[in-house]
Amino acid sequence: MNRRKFVKNSVLTASALSIGSQMAEAAEKKEIKGETFNLNYAPHQGMFKNHAGDNFIDQIKYMADLGFRSIEDNGMMKRSVDEQEKIGNTLASLGMDMGVFVIDKGGNGANTFAAGKEEYNEIFLKSCHKAVEVAKRTNAKWMTVVPGNFERRLPLDIQTGNVIETLRRGAEIFEPHGLVMVLEPLSDSPDLFLRTSVQTHMICKAVDSPSCKILYDAYHLQKNEGNLITNMKYCWDEIDYIQIGDNPGRKEPYTGEINYKNVFKFLYEQGFKGIVGMEHGLSEGGKEGENKLVAAYRKADDFL
Known part of the structure; x- marks a missing residue:
């Protein structure tokens, strides 16, 4: 091979390697940031602090750059006006949406709706009025409600009736404003009254209000009942909000046993237009962990 031809081939080879490297880098960046997702996933404060810093506003802007279209913030009511x-x-x-924030009912489990005590109810109803103002400031629609613990000195049906009555009073506050309290069955303790999706569905039917629906948290309900897609089908007409976290560990998809690609595909095929809250931690720290988080959602969201 003459020298001119050798140099030409060397340049072409180097150019091809450079283009290949650039394409691989571009593909990696696309996996991490840029395009919106098929579903409306909502991160929360701190998920991207290593990239965006500690300021929540800067984090929100970074989330938007990644392609997320919503956030959620459980502690919104505790923030300043x-x-x-x-x-x-x-x-x-x-152009982003606000997801759920939690309504304070005065005590995590102790001040339970199941007890039917007016002093507990008054604390909750006062928080409902305050929540209306918070929702107006943040353009929010959904607020998480947890009824509290069992009142084991009372028959179960009486407890259920007490919960329904309290929620009806809350719904009366939210209905004129088009707001929705979403009831969340939890797995944190066997003392908690609200445990399953079908139990929550029954209560929503009894309250009979567009302002009282189900928050279906797949992490908690995988622990409490499993059979996620079938139970979502049973309760679909009352589900208004979704949250996720893989189990065990409550981290991003592909860190546990839940097939989130199938779950997300089901939500999409059902025509779900609401928010899917990312209520979980990260399996790894630093910027690498945050990149891994986004890559996991890109992978699980690629179901079409």
């Missing part, structure tokens, strides 16, 4: 307004304005400017 000024911070709530800044978050609401930021979401509006980015």
